[in-house]
Amino acid sequence: MAARSLRIALVSYHTSPFEPLGTGEAGGMNVVIAHHAQELAARGHEVEILTRRADTSSPEVEYIAPRLRLHYLPAGEPRRYPKGELDAFVQEFSRAMRVLARLDGVAPRCRWDLIHAHHWMSALAAEETVLAANVPLVFSYHSIAAPVGATLADGEPAESPARIAGEERAAQLAHRVIAVSQYEATAVAERYAACNTQMTVLLPGWTATCSTRWLRIPLVYLGRCPSMSCYLRVPTWRWPPGFNHSRVSILPLKHWHRWSWHIARPW
Structure with a gap:
Protein backbone atom coordinates (compact mmCIF):
# COMPACT_ATOMS: atom_id res chain seq x y z
CA MET A 1 0.00 0.00 0.00
CA ALA A 2 1.10 3.55 -0.69
CA ALA A 3 2.47 5.59 2.22
CA ARG A 4 0.06 8.37 1.23
CA SER A 5 -3.13 7.78 -0.72
CA LEU A 6 -3.57 10.20 -3.64
CA ARG A 7 -6.72 11.09 -5.55
CA ILE A 8 -5.73 10.72 -9.20
CA ALA A 9 -7.61 11.50 -12.40
CA LEU A 10 -6.50 9.72 -15.57
CA VAL A 11 -7.89 11.49 -18.64
CA SER A 12 -8.33 9.41 -21.78
CA TYR A 13 -10.54 11.66 -23.86
CA HIS A 14 -10.82 9.91 -27.20
CA THR A 15 -11.02 6.27 -26.10
CA SER A 16 -12.00 4.29 -23.02
CA PRO A 17 -9.13 2.21 -21.59
CA PHE A 18 -11.56 -0.65 -21.06
CA GLU A 19 -12.98 -0.67 -24.57
CA PRO A 20 -12.47 -4.09 -26.21
CA LEU A 21 -9.19 -4.14 -28.13
CA GLY A 22 -9.63 -3.79 -31.85
CA THR A 23 -12.82 -1.72 -31.64
CA GLY A 24 -12.82 1.99 -32.39
CA GLU A 25 -9.50 3.51 -31.33
CA ALA A 26 -8.72 0.80 -28.77
CA GLY A 27 -5.10 -0.33 -28.95
CA GLY A 28 -1.81 -0.18 -27.10
CA MET A 29 -2.57 3.06 -25.25
CA ASN A 30 -5.72 1.51 -23.81
CA VAL A 31 -3.76 -1.43 -22.44
CA VAL A 32 -1.20 0.84 -20.81
CA ILE A 33 -3.78 3.12 -19.15
CA ALA A 34 -5.96 0.25 -17.92
CA HIS A 35 -3.06 -1.58 -16.29
CA HIS A 36 -1.65 1.67 -14.91
CA ALA A 37 -5.00 2.53 -13.30
CA GLN A 38 -5.48 -0.93 -11.83
CA GLU A 39 -2.00 -0.95 -10.34
CA LEU A 40 -2.42 2.50 -8.78
CA ALA A 41 -5.75 1.45 -7.24
CA ALA A 42 -4.25 -1.79 -5.96
CA ARG A 43 -1.57 0.28 -4.19
CA GLY A 44 -4.19 2.23 -2.31
CA HIS A 45 -4.74 5.32 -4.46
CA GLU A 46 -8.20 6.60 -5.42
CA VAL A 47 -8.27 6.54 -9.22
CA GLU A 48 -10.89 7.99 -11.55
CA ILE A 49 -10.64 7.57 -15.31
CA LEU A 50 -12.38 10.19 -17.44
CA THR A 51 -13.33 9.35 -21.00
CA ARG A 52 -15.74 10.58 -23.66
CA ARG A 53 -19.19 8.99 -23.87
CA ALA A 54 -19.26 7.24 -27.25
CA ASP A 55 -22.63 5.44 -26.96
CA THR A 56 -25.96 5.76 -25.18
CA SER A 57 -25.69 2.55 -23.16
CA SER A 58 -22.73 3.47 -20.93
CA PRO A 59 -23.60 4.57 -17.38
CA GLU A 60 -22.41 7.90 -16.02
CA VAL A 61 -19.93 6.04 -13.81
CA GLU A 62 -18.71 2.45 -13.86
CA TYR A 63 -17.09 0.82 -10.85
CA ILE A 64 -14.19 -1.20 -12.22
CA ALA A 65 -12.49 -2.31 -8.98
CA PRO A 66 -12.05 -1.10 -5.41
CA ARG A 67 -10.84 2.53 -5.57
CA LEU A 68 -11.15 2.55 -9.38
CA ARG A 69 -14.02 4.27 -11.23
CA LEU A 70 -14.61 5.09 -14.89
CA HIS A 71 -16.58 8.26 -15.74
CA TYR A 72 -18.21 8.83 -19.13
CA LEU A 73 -18.43 12.56 -19.85
CA PRO A 74 -20.43 14.25 -22.64
CA ALA A 75 -18.55 15.57 -25.68
CA GLY A 76 -20.50 15.72 -28.92
CA GLU A 77 -23.19 13.18 -29.70
CA PRO A 78 -22.85 9.83 -27.89
CA ARG A 79 -21.48 8.00 -30.92
CA ARG A 80 -18.17 7.25 -32.59
CA TYR A 81 -16.41 9.93 -34.61
CA PRO A 82 -13.17 9.71 -36.59
CA LYS A 83 -10.39 10.65 -34.19
CA GLY A 84 -9.40 13.58 -36.38
CA GLU A 85 -12.78 15.22 -35.68
CA LEU A 86 -12.89 14.78 -31.90
CA ASP A 87 -10.97 17.94 -31.02
CA ALA A 88 -14.15 19.88 -31.92
CA PHE A 89 -15.76 18.63 -28.68
CA VAL A 90 -12.86 19.10 -26.27
CA GLN A 91 -14.37 22.22 -24.66
CA GLU A 92 -17.63 20.42 -23.87
CA PHE A 93 -15.67 17.64 -22.19
CA SER A 94 -13.59 20.24 -20.38
CA ARG A 95 -16.70 21.86 -18.88
CA ALA A 96 -18.02 18.50 -17.71
CA MET A 97 -14.64 17.68 -16.19
CA ARG A 98 -14.62 21.00 -14.35
CA VAL A 99 -18.03 20.24 -12.84
CA LEU A 100 -16.91 16.74 -11.84
CA ALA A 101 -13.81 18.25 -10.24
CA ARG A 102 -16.16 20.38 -8.09
CA LEU A 103 -14.85 23.64 -9.47
CA ASP A 104 -18.40 24.90 -10.02
CA GLY A 105 -18.66 26.62 -6.66
CA VAL A 106 -20.16 23.63 -4.83
CA ALA A 107 -16.94 22.61 -3.08
CA PRO A 108 -13.92 24.72 -2.08
CA ARG A 109 -11.25 22.47 -3.60
CA CYS A 110 -10.59 20.11 -6.49
CA ARG A 111 -11.37 16.46 -5.88
CA TRP A 112 -8.02 15.35 -7.36
CA ASP A 113 -4.45 15.75 -6.16
CA LEU A 114 -3.00 14.92 -9.57
CA ILE A 115 -4.18 14.69 -13.17
CA HIS A 116 -2.49 12.45 -15.75
CA ALA A 117 -3.57 13.20 -19.32
CA HIS A 118 -3.01 10.64 -22.06
CA HIS A 119 -2.69 11.96 -25.63
CA TRP A 120 -2.81 15.63 -26.61
CA MET A 121 -6.58 16.10 -26.67
CA SER A 122 -6.80 14.84 -23.10
CA ALA A 123 -4.31 17.49 -21.98
CA LEU A 124 -6.35 20.23 -23.63
CA ALA A 125 -9.51 18.86 -22.04
CA ALA A 126 -7.84 19.02 -18.62
CA GLU A 127 -6.47 22.56 -19.08
CA GLU A 128 -9.30 24.48 -17.40
CA THR A 129 -9.27 22.23 -14.35
CA VAL A 130 -5.47 22.28 -14.06
CA LEU A 131 -5.29 26.08 -14.20
CA ALA A 132 -8.33 26.77 -12.02
CA ALA A 133 -7.34 24.37 -9.25
CA ASN A 134 -3.55 24.59 -9.62
CA VAL A 135 -3.38 20.80 -9.79
CA PRO A 136 -0.20 19.17 -11.12
CA LEU A 137 -0.55 17.79 -14.65
CA VAL A 138 1.39 14.76 -15.85
CA PHE A 139 1.22 14.17 -19.58
CA SER A 140 1.95 11.19 -21.84
CA TYR A 141 2.08 11.65 -25.63
CA HIS A 142 1.77 7.98 -26.63
CA SER A 143 2.41 9.14 -30.19
CA ILE A 144 3.75 12.32 -31.76
CA ALA A 145 2.29 14.16 -34.74
CA ALA A 146 3.83 13.60 -38.13
CA PRO A 147 6.14 16.41 -39.26
CA VAL A 148 4.49 19.10 -41.38
CA GLY A 149 4.34 17.93 -45.00
CA ALA A 150 4.75 14.23 -44.18
CA THR A 151 2.96 11.81 -46.49
CA LEU A 152 0.31 9.54 -44.99
CA ALA A 153 0.51 5.79 -45.52
CA ASP A 154 -2.14 4.19 -47.71
CA GLY A 155 -5.43 4.11 -45.82
CA GLU A 156 -4.08 6.13 -42.90
CA PRO A 157 -6.69 8.67 -41.72
CA ALA A 158 -5.70 12.31 -41.57
CA GLU A 159 -5.01 13.81 -38.15
CA SER A 160 -6.61 16.98 -36.88
CA PRO A 161 -4.91 20.13 -38.22
CA ALA A 162 -4.81 21.30 -34.60
CA ARG A 163 -2.64 18.43 -33.41
CA ILE A 164 0.83 19.98 -33.56
CA ALA A 165 -0.36 23.15 -31.80
CA GLY A 166 -2.22 20.97 -29.29
CA GLU A 167 0.86 18.91 -28.53
CA GLU A 168 2.88 22.06 -27.96
CA ARG A 169 0.21 23.44 -25.62
CA ALA A 170 0.20 20.14 -23.72
CA ALA A 171 3.95 20.42 -23.25
CA GLN A 172 3.50 23.97 -21.91
CA LEU A 173 0.80 22.90 -19.45
CA ALA A 174 2.47 19.75 -18.15
CA HIS A 175 4.43 19.81 -14.93
CA ARG A 176 6.08 16.62 -16.17
CA VAL A 177 6.01 14.60 -19.38
CA ILE A 178 6.32 10.82 -19.19
CA ALA A 179 8.05 9.29 -22.23
CA VAL A 180 8.07 5.56 -22.97
CA SER A 181 11.62 5.57 -24.36
CA GLN A 182 14.68 7.76 -24.56
CA TYR A 183 14.03 8.09 -28.27
CA GLU A 184 10.59 9.55 -27.64
CA ALA A 185 11.99 11.88 -24.97
CA THR A 186 14.58 13.15 -27.44
CA ALA A 187 11.97 13.64 -30.16
CA VAL A 188 9.70 15.61 -27.82
CA ALA A 189 12.60 17.71 -26.54
CA GLU A 190 13.65 18.58 -30.08
CA ARG A 191 10.13 19.27 -31.38
CA TYR A 192 8.96 21.33 -28.41
CA ALA A 193 12.23 22.66 -27.03
CA ALA A 194 10.78 26.10 -26.29
CA CYS A 195 8.38 24.60 -23.75
CA ASN A 196 11.25 23.63 -21.42
CA THR A 197 9.24 20.66 -20.14
CA GLN A 198 10.44 18.44 -17.31
CA MET A 199 10.69 14.90 -18.68
CA THR A 200 10.94 11.41 -17.21
CA VAL A 201 11.49 8.20 -19.18
CA LEU A 202 9.50 5.24 -17.85
CA LEU A 203 9.88 2.10 -19.91
CA PRO A 204 6.58 0.19 -20.25
CA GLY A 205 6.41 -3.16 -18.52
Whole structure:
Protein backbone atom coordinates (compact mmCIF):
# COMPACT_ATOMS: atom_id res chain seq x y z
CA MET A 1 0.00 0.00 0.00
CA ALA A 2 1.10 3.55 -0.69
CA ALA A 3 2.47 5.59 2.22
CA ARG A 4 0.06 8.37 1.23
CA SER A 5 -3.13 7.78 -0.72
CA LEU A 6 -3.57 10.20 -3.64
CA ARG A 7 -6.72 11.09 -5.55
CA ILE A 8 -5.73 10.72 -9.20
CA ALA A 9 -7.61 11.50 -12.40
CA LEU A 10 -6.50 9.72 -15.57
CA VAL A 11 -7.89 11.49 -18.64
CA SER A 12 -8.33 9.41 -21.78
CA TYR A 13 -10.54 11.66 -23.86
CA HIS A 14 -10.82 9.91 -27.20
CA THR A 15 -11.02 6.27 -26.10
CA SER A 16 -12.00 4.29 -23.02
CA PRO A 17 -9.13 2.21 -21.59
CA PHE A 18 -11.56 -0.65 -21.06
CA GLU A 19 -12.98 -0.67 -24.57
CA PRO A 20 -12.47 -4.09 -26.21
CA LEU A 21 -9.19 -4.14 -28.13
CA GLY A 22 -9.63 -3.79 -31.85
CA THR A 23 -12.82 -1.72 -31.64
CA GLY A 24 -12.82 1.99 -32.39
CA GLU A 25 -9.50 3.51 -31.33
CA ALA A 26 -8.72 0.80 -28.77
CA GLY A 27 -5.10 -0.33 -28.95
CA GLY A 28 -1.81 -0.18 -27.10
CA MET A 29 -2.57 3.06 -25.25
CA ASN A 30 -5.72 1.51 -23.81
CA VAL A 31 -3.76 -1.43 -22.44
CA VAL A 32 -1.20 0.84 -20.81
CA ILE A 33 -3.78 3.12 -19.15
CA ALA A 34 -5.96 0.25 -17.92
CA HIS A 35 -3.06 -1.58 -16.29
CA HIS A 36 -1.65 1.67 -14.91
CA ALA A 37 -5.00 2.53 -13.30
CA GLN A 38 -5.48 -0.93 -11.83
CA GLU A 39 -2.00 -0.95 -10.34
CA LEU A 40 -2.42 2.50 -8.78
CA ALA A 41 -5.75 1.45 -7.24
CA ALA A 42 -4.25 -1.79 -5.96
CA ARG A 43 -1.57 0.28 -4.19
CA GLY A 44 -4.19 2.23 -2.31
CA HIS A 45 -4.74 5.32 -4.46
CA GLU A 46 -8.20 6.60 -5.42
CA VAL A 47 -8.27 6.54 -9.22
CA GLU A 48 -10.89 7.99 -11.55
CA ILE A 49 -10.64 7.57 -15.31
CA LEU A 50 -12.38 10.19 -17.44
CA THR A 51 -13.33 9.35 -21.00
CA ARG A 52 -15.74 10.58 -23.66
CA ARG A 53 -19.19 8.99 -23.87
CA ALA A 54 -19.26 7.24 -27.25
CA ASP A 55 -22.63 5.44 -26.96
CA THR A 56 -25.96 5.76 -25.18
CA SER A 57 -25.69 2.55 -23.16
CA SER A 58 -22.73 3.47 -20.93
CA PRO A 59 -23.60 4.57 -17.38
CA GLU A 60 -22.41 7.90 -16.02
CA VAL A 61 -19.93 6.04 -13.81
CA GLU A 62 -18.71 2.45 -13.86
CA TYR A 63 -17.09 0.82 -10.85
CA ILE A 64 -14.19 -1.20 -12.22
CA ALA A 65 -12.49 -2.31 -8.98
CA PRO A 66 -12.05 -1.10 -5.41
CA ARG A 67 -10.84 2.53 -5.57
CA LEU A 68 -11.15 2.55 -9.38
CA ARG A 69 -14.02 4.27 -11.23
CA LEU A 70 -14.61 5.09 -14.89
CA HIS A 71 -16.58 8.26 -15.74
CA TYR A 72 -18.21 8.83 -19.13
CA LEU A 73 -18.43 12.56 -19.85
CA PRO A 74 -20.43 14.25 -22.64
CA ALA A 75 -18.55 15.57 -25.68
CA GLY A 76 -20.50 15.72 -28.92
CA GLU A 77 -23.19 13.18 -29.70
CA PRO A 78 -22.85 9.83 -27.89
CA ARG A 79 -21.48 8.00 -30.92
CA ARG A 80 -18.17 7.25 -32.59
CA TYR A 81 -16.41 9.93 -34.61
CA PRO A 82 -13.17 9.71 -36.59
CA LYS A 83 -10.39 10.65 -34.19
CA GLY A 84 -9.40 13.58 -36.38
CA GLU A 85 -12.78 15.22 -35.68
CA LEU A 86 -12.89 14.78 -31.90
CA ASP A 87 -10.97 17.94 -31.02
CA ALA A 88 -14.15 19.88 -31.92
CA PHE A 89 -15.76 18.63 -28.68
CA VAL A 90 -12.86 19.10 -26.27
CA GLN A 91 -14.37 22.22 -24.66
CA GLU A 92 -17.63 20.42 -23.87
CA PHE A 93 -15.67 17.64 -22.19
CA SER A 94 -13.59 20.24 -20.38
CA ARG A 95 -16.70 21.86 -18.88
CA ALA A 96 -18.02 18.50 -17.71
CA MET A 97 -14.64 17.68 -16.19
CA ARG A 98 -14.62 21.00 -14.35
CA VAL A 99 -18.03 20.24 -12.84
CA LEU A 100 -16.91 16.74 -11.84
CA ALA A 101 -13.81 18.25 -10.24
CA ARG A 102 -16.16 20.38 -8.09
CA LEU A 103 -14.85 23.64 -9.47
CA ASP A 104 -18.40 24.90 -10.02
CA GLY A 105 -18.66 26.62 -6.66
CA VAL A 106 -20.16 23.63 -4.83
CA ALA A 107 -16.94 22.61 -3.08
CA PRO A 108 -13.92 24.72 -2.08
CA ARG A 109 -11.25 22.47 -3.60
CA CYS A 110 -10.59 20.11 -6.49
CA ARG A 111 -11.37 16.46 -5.88
CA TRP A 112 -8.02 15.35 -7.36
CA ASP A 113 -4.45 15.75 -6.16
CA LEU A 114 -3.00 14.92 -9.57
CA ILE A 115 -4.18 14.69 -13.17
CA HIS A 116 -2.49 12.45 -15.75
CA ALA A 117 -3.57 13.20 -19.32
CA HIS A 118 -3.01 10.64 -22.06
CA HIS A 119 -2.69 11.96 -25.63
CA TRP A 120 -2.81 15.63 -26.61
CA MET A 121 -6.58 16.10 -26.67
CA SER A 122 -6.80 14.84 -23.10
CA ALA A 123 -4.31 17.49 -21.98
CA LEU A 124 -6.35 20.23 -23.63
CA ALA A 125 -9.51 18.86 -22.04
CA ALA A 126 -7.84 19.02 -18.62
CA GLU A 127 -6.47 22.56 -19.08
CA GLU A 128 -9.30 24.48 -17.40
CA THR A 129 -9.27 22.23 -14.35
CA VAL A 130 -5.47 22.28 -14.06
CA LEU A 131 -5.29 26.08 -14.20
CA ALA A 132 -8.33 26.77 -12.02
CA ALA A 133 -7.34 24.37 -9.25
CA ASN A 134 -3.55 24.59 -9.62
CA VAL A 135 -3.38 20.80 -9.79
CA PRO A 136 -0.20 19.17 -11.12
CA LEU A 137 -0.55 17.79 -14.65
CA VAL A 138 1.39 14.76 -15.85
CA PHE A 139 1.22 14.17 -19.58
CA SER A 140 1.95 11.19 -21.84
CA TYR A 141 2.08 11.65 -25.63
CA HIS A 142 1.77 7.98 -26.63
CA SER A 143 2.41 9.14 -30.19
CA ILE A 144 3.75 12.32 -31.76
CA ALA A 145 2.29 14.16 -34.74
CA ALA A 146 3.83 13.60 -38.13
CA PRO A 147 6.14 16.41 -39.26
CA VAL A 148 4.49 19.10 -41.38
CA GLY A 149 4.34 17.93 -45.00
CA ALA A 150 4.75 14.23 -44.18
CA THR A 151 2.96 11.81 -46.49
CA LEU A 152 0.31 9.54 -44.99
CA ALA A 153 0.51 5.79 -45.52
CA ASP A 154 -2.14 4.19 -47.71
CA GLY A 155 -5.43 4.11 -45.82
CA GLU A 156 -4.08 6.13 -42.90
CA PRO A 157 -6.69 8.67 -41.72
CA ALA A 158 -5.70 12.31 -41.57
CA GLU A 159 -5.01 13.81 -38.15
CA SER A 160 -6.61 16.98 -36.88
CA PRO A 161 -4.91 20.13 -38.22
CA ALA A 162 -4.81 21.30 -34.60
CA ARG A 163 -2.64 18.43 -33.41
CA ILE A 164 0.83 19.98 -33.56
CA ALA A 165 -0.36 23.15 -31.80
CA GLY A 166 -2.22 20.97 -29.29
CA GLU A 167 0.86 18.91 -28.53
CA GLU A 168 2.88 22.06 -27.96
CA ARG A 169 0.21 23.44 -25.62
CA ALA A 170 0.20 20.14 -23.72
CA ALA A 171 3.95 20.42 -23.25
CA GLN A 172 3.50 23.97 -21.91
CA LEU A 173 0.80 22.90 -19.45
CA ALA A 174 2.47 19.75 -18.15
CA HIS A 175 4.43 19.81 -14.93
CA ARG A 176 6.08 16.62 -16.17
CA VAL A 177 6.01 14.60 -19.38
CA ILE A 178 6.32 10.82 -19.19
CA ALA A 179 8.05 9.29 -22.23
CA VAL A 180 8.07 5.56 -22.97
CA SER A 181 11.62 5.57 -24.36
CA GLN A 182 14.68 7.76 -24.56
CA TYR A 183 14.03 8.09 -28.27
CA GLU A 184 10.59 9.55 -27.64
CA ALA A 185 11.99 11.88 -24.97
CA THR A 186 14.58 13.15 -27.44
CA ALA A 187 11.97 13.64 -30.16
CA VAL A 188 9.70 15.61 -27.82
CA ALA A 189 12.60 17.71 -26.54
CA GLU A 190 13.65 18.58 -30.08
CA ARG A 191 10.13 19.27 -31.38
CA TYR A 192 8.96 21.33 -28.41
CA ALA A 193 12.23 22.66 -27.03
CA ALA A 194 10.78 26.10 -26.29
CA CYS A 195 8.38 24.60 -23.75
CA ASN A 196 11.25 23.63 -21.42
CA THR A 197 9.24 20.66 -20.14
CA GLN A 198 10.44 18.44 -17.31
CA MET A 199 10.69 14.90 -18.68
CA THR A 200 10.94 11.41 -17.21
CA VAL A 201 11.49 8.20 -19.18
CA LEU A 202 9.50 5.24 -17.85
CA LEU A 203 9.88 2.10 -19.91
CA PRO A 204 6.58 0.19 -20.25
CA GLY A 205 6.41 -3.16 -18.52
CA TRP A 206 5.09 -6.35 -20.03
CA THR A 207 2.72 -9.08 -18.97
CA ALA A 208 3.48 -12.79 -19.12
CA THR A 209 0.29 -13.46 -21.05
CA CYS A 210 -2.46 -11.40 -22.57
CA SER A 211 -5.76 -12.79 -23.80
CA THR A 212 -7.70 -11.23 -26.64
CA ARG A 213 -10.69 -12.43 -28.56
CA TRP A 214 -8.37 -13.60 -31.32
CA LEU A 215 -5.30 -15.13 -29.73
CA ARG A 216 -3.33 -15.55 -26.52
CA ILE A 217 0.33 -14.58 -26.61
CA PRO A 218 2.94 -13.03 -24.35
CA LEU A 219 2.51 -9.30 -24.89
CA VAL A 220 5.39 -6.87 -25.22
CA TYR A 221 4.60 -3.17 -25.60
CA LEU A 222 7.31 -1.76 -27.86
CA GLY A 223 6.19 1.83 -28.32
CA ARG A 224 7.79 3.73 -31.19
CA CYS A 225 11.10 2.26 -32.27
CA PRO A 226 13.73 4.40 -34.02
CA SER A 227 14.80 1.58 -36.29
CA MET A 228 12.74 -0.62 -38.56
CA SER A 229 15.06 -3.53 -37.75
CA CYS A 230 13.46 -4.40 -34.39
CA TYR A 231 11.72 -7.73 -33.99
CA LEU A 232 9.03 -9.07 -31.71
CA ARG A 233 9.87 -12.60 -30.66
CA VAL A 234 6.84 -14.56 -29.50
CA PRO A 235 7.87 -17.73 -27.64
CA THR A 236 4.47 -19.43 -27.68
CA TRP A 237 1.23 -19.11 -29.63
CA ARG A 238 -2.11 -20.54 -28.55
CA TRP A 239 -4.65 -20.14 -31.32
CA PRO A 240 -8.38 -20.38 -30.49
CA PRO A 241 -10.06 -23.42 -32.07
CA GLY A 242 -10.79 -22.87 -35.74
CA PHE A 243 -8.89 -19.56 -35.89
CA ASN A 244 -7.36 -18.74 -39.28
CA HIS A 245 -3.86 -17.75 -38.14
CA SER A 246 -2.78 -17.00 -41.72
CA ARG A 247 -4.67 -13.70 -41.42
CA VAL A 248 -2.41 -12.40 -38.65
CA SER A 249 0.91 -10.82 -39.49
CA ILE A 250 3.47 -8.42 -38.10
CA LEU A 251 3.78 -5.46 -40.45
CA PRO A 252 6.25 -2.57 -40.62
CA LEU A 253 4.68 0.87 -40.79
CA LYS A 254 5.84 3.61 -43.10
CA HIS A 255 6.72 6.41 -40.69
CA TRP A 256 8.96 6.17 -37.61
CA HIS A 257 6.69 8.50 -35.62
CA ARG A 258 3.89 5.93 -35.77
CA TRP A 259 4.04 2.44 -34.28
CA SER A 260 7.00 0.69 -35.82
CA TRP A 261 5.29 -2.69 -35.65
CA HIS A 262 1.80 -3.86 -34.98
CA ILE A 263 -0.15 -7.07 -35.10
CA ALA A 264 -2.63 -6.84 -37.97
CA ARG A 265 -6.21 -7.23 -36.87
CA PRO A 266 -7.62 -10.51 -38.23
CA TRP A 267 -10.76 -9.41 -40.05
